[in-house]
Amino acid sequence: MNADDKIRAILRMEADAVEPSPAGWDAIQQGVASRRARPWWTFGAALAGAAAVFLGVTTYVAVTDRPQREAGVGPASPPAASVSGVPTPAPSALVQPVTDAPLDAIWPLTTRSDVTVWEADPETYPALKTAKGAALAFARTYLGIPEAEVLGKEQPGESVWEARNGTLAASQLTVRGFGTDGDAPYVVVRAHHDALLIATPKVGAYVSGVFDASGTFEGVEPAIDVHLRGDSPTISGATVRAESSANGWTARVSAAGRTGTGSLLVTAPSGLDGSVAAAAAVPVRFGQPVEPKVFVAARDGRIALLSVDNGAVVRWLTAAEPGAGASDPELSDDGKSVVYVQSAGTCASEIRSVPVGGGEPTTLVPSGDGRLSHPSRRRDVLAYARLDCAAGNARWQVVVRTGGETRREDTSEPVGPVLGERFAAYVTTDAGGRRLRTVDVLGELADSETPAPEGCTWTAAAWGPRDANGREQLFAAATCAPSTTDEPQTRLYRFDADGLNRRTVATVAVPAPAYLDFAGDLLVIGTADDAAYTYVDGTLRQVSGRAGRPTWS
């Protein structure tokens, strides 16, 4: 190969690793639709009457924010007085101590508890019943644009809305449905502006003490304000003016004494009237990441809390029962319970749930004529693998139960499934080798199958920390032997939620991982022979003793 051929080949190798998301066409259609709608906002007086009608129709979604939360921390135009027409939600009903899983969302719900409380009484925040309502309330209340309007397309799951301040495109809002089916409540998870970017902190990053926020801005004479906001009513926000240079903007911000979750909002004013011309925001967590001291695993046919430090049993969660015992524990997404398999025999097993804090187990899937494995639970969705004993070993299925509906996928013996927000992922085997498969829980989006990189074999998959855009990411482990003379090594790969865009993230000295589980950036790895490892900040550590299918507590 000459130099030209080599450069060409290298660029192709690099580019061919990129697999665009199947959502591209939808995004283009949405963008085209938004462009068509623009005359509503740009024709001025000629369409003012129509706009007024539209405003009248949409005022039902306007809400006021929690008064304590916004006191003294709003951008240039405090909106509370001008955005009204619906009852103020009861703060006590929504402001929860942040002790459960953060959503990595910006406003107004930021934790799983918030979602639960909202679902109990959606009228506390009726705007969150629709993605448009959530986007509009966010633009008017959180961004502080009293006359804001939003453009976008209503759909379950994730949608993108352009928040407009008159003729200005002030921010692009990503709204996500946190309900069981990706529906209400809808919450803004990201506010983006092409010309005003936040480089640090990243989405969902921990901030504490005095920290530096930074980013880039494209504009003349930038005057950028940085607002750090908390969710607790007892914490007021703070605003600082950023310093700008050729490399972008920086601001020194204090998060001292803050706990729970919050957000960093950056705004640039309009040169005309000082209102918000550009805005970007990311969710943050206050404090330092704390490695859990215990994790859940199977040992001696029972489920137990084990110490990360020495592998000792801290507390048994299940009692000993006759048969093969308990196995395959996985922590539920709210962190409150563990789902696991209780086996009485080869083809007599059931899926149970037991509270992490202690209590009696409850049966989720009763014993039938199948062997069950790999249960995974996320809110009302339960997924597991099932071997139909009557049909012999050839008939494995991955079962996904969503509310009253059950989806079954025939497969070879799978590793998984593991449930994400929208997809279930598992490793399956066919004539071409092992494949990483993702299936849409609702059966609406395209499923995908990803072969392992050449020389590698998939061994396990798990959902991990979000990317810089706040999107869920899938991780998979593979055993790789670049050539027959090389020692096999284990690699950890990262994907988008739909199983596309593979990237290598680490090589770890764990032989054939069979289980992965993340708590934020913290990873626990289990092997088929019940060894457990923690992988934190690039450091791999083996936990003493046996631990089957470890999962963070």
Next chain:
Amino acid sequence: MIATMARSEAVAGAGEVPLVELYRTHYRSLVRLAALLLDDVGTSEEVVQDAYIRMHGAWGRIKDPEKALPYLRTTVVNLARSRMRHRQVAEKHAPRPMPDMPSAEYGAITLAERDAVIAALRELPDKQREAIVLRYYGDLSEAEIAAAMGVSRGAVKSHLHRGKAALARHLEPQS
């Protein structure tokens, strides 16, 4: 996805059927081209999607359908250039992912070599990187590169010469 697109075609207006076709035939390669310019898949997708949206808006002005792809390519290059400027701060500190395994057909290229060349590509001045990507990944002629970048053919020659020289320093000698 296919079903979605089929539905889209059924309701598409005059300008949208070509857009669907252009999406089918060129979206993936344009995202990959943008990824070489930007080193970030998500941003690359956004850039290419934006290019399609802009082309849809400009469809009435594109009289020759043959010009659609060059229009898209030029828009992608311009938008990627703009994004690169925005991302300079973030890029400095972003961790680099490890490369995937090389496949057998590229057995003559070592991982270290690939790493070094890609790293050098990222360090090239914007226009040199654009010229190199369009030449070696896009397989465009000098005239086509000049059109996509909005520069003269002479400038393209110069960018290619300098860019290639910088990358060649990281190629391992042939055994």
